[in-house]
Amino acid sequence: MxxxxxxxxxxxxxxxxxxxxxxxxxxxxxxxxxxxxxxxxxxxxxxxxxxxxxxxxxxxxxxxxTPRVTSINREEIGFRTLGDTAGRTGQQRDVPEESLMLTGDENIVDIDFTVLWQVRDAGQYLFNVVNPSQTIKQVAESAIREVVGKNNIQFILTDGRTKVADDTRQLIQQILDSYNAGVLITQVALQRTEPPASVIDAFRDVQAAQADRERAQNEAEGYRNDIIPRARGEAQRIVQQAEAYKQETVANAQGEASRFIQVYDEWRQAKDVTSKRLYLETMEQILRGTNKVVIDSQAGSGVVPYLPLPELQKQRQNSSQQQQPQR
Known part of the structure; x- marks a missing residue:
């Protein structure tokens, strides 16, 4: 080589x-x-x-x-936001086929809401769901229709907004987890909840009538709560007064009966003495408040034989007042 x-x-x-x-x-x-x-x-x-x-x-x-997993994504259901060239939020376009839904009491409500989500598992996100954004939007629409269908319209429009949003978020997450979508739903925010535009005026009239009814009921309840306790108190007072009068009358009657029996027993034992004593007590009660003149039938006929007791009493009172020292 x-x-x-x-x-x-x-x-x-x-x-x-x-x-x-x-x-x-x-x-x-x-x-x-x-x-x-x-x-x-x-x-x-x-x-x-x-x-x-x-x-x-x-x-x-x-x-x-290498998909981005920390960014927050937004899905709009019931409406679409139209942005300008600078990226700022512009006008909104209503999507009634998504926003109109039936409540539990067979009323129609118009709800616009947004769903915020982010990727939790990149592998599931990329390969288990073909179009994650569209899937989330469809699942959200189905979930909120189920939640709204379990509640009445009055609750949804007033106190139930927070509960409806929270129940919808939990249901969306549950469905997506069953799909192994690798997505975390961070928030469901209700943008608008009201009756359809075609009946909103009539609905507001109904709401005003219901408010007037509740106000009248509250006023009647207040009057009832005021008058009934007073009537019960007055009735109790009358009953107590009657009971006191009853006890007083019974006691007086029992006392008079006992006194009569005692006097009768004394009269049976000494009729003359008891009769004279009763006579004197009776005359004392009769003559207690009258002017009295004492006449001596044995004084003779020369001078008027009487003793002016009232005049003598007045003279005694005048002399005692004159003898009091001057202050």
Whole structure:
């Protein structure tokens, strides 16, 4: 073999080694902080890698996809936002075939809402669902129709907005997890909840009438709560007064009966003394408040035989007042 031929073989081997080294060097790849690396080996998911400098077998053995997983994506259901050339939010276009839905009490409500989501598992996100954005939108529309169909319109339009949004988010997440979609639903926000535009005026009239009815009921309840306790208190007071009068009357009657029996017993034992005492007590009660004149039938006929007791009492009172020292 020629010496030149030996040099030629070594050069060829060196070239092969350099080519192999370059080929192996193409296996290095970088995953940014907002991405996940999905390594495919012969087209099948082999591994999911975190941010940083990574290595995989060179093409055509392994290939890498690096989808962004930290960015928040937005889906609009019931409306579409039309942006201008500067990217600012512009007008909104209503999509009634998505927003109109039937409530549990057989009313129609018009709901616009947004769904915010992000990638949770890059491998599932890339290969388990063909069109993740469209799938999320359809699942969200189906989920909120189910939630709205379980509630009445009054609850949805007033106190139930937060509960409807939360129940819808949980149901969307549950359905997507059953699909192994690799998606996390971060928020469901209701933008607009109201009756359809064609009946909104009539609905507001109904709401006003219901408000008037509730106000009248509250006023009647307030009057009832005021008048009934007062009537019960008045009735209780009358009952207590009647009970007190009853007890007083019974006690007086029992006292009078007992006194009569005692006087009767005394009269049976000493009729003359008891009769005189009763006579004197009776005359004392009769003459207690009258002017009295004492006449002596044995004083003779020269001077009027009487004693003016009231005048004497008045003179005694006047003299006692005059004798009091001056202050």
């Amino acid at each position: 020629l010496p030149g031929g030996n040099v030629s073989g070594r050069g060829l081997g060196l070239l092969v080694l350099v080519a192999v080294a370059i080929w192996l060097g193409t296996g290095f790849y970088r995953v940014d902080t907002d991405e996940q690396g999905v390594v495919l080996r012969f087209g099948k998911v082999h591994a999911v890698t975190e941010p940083g400098l990574r290595y995989r077998l060179p093409w055509p053995i392994d290939t890498v996809l």
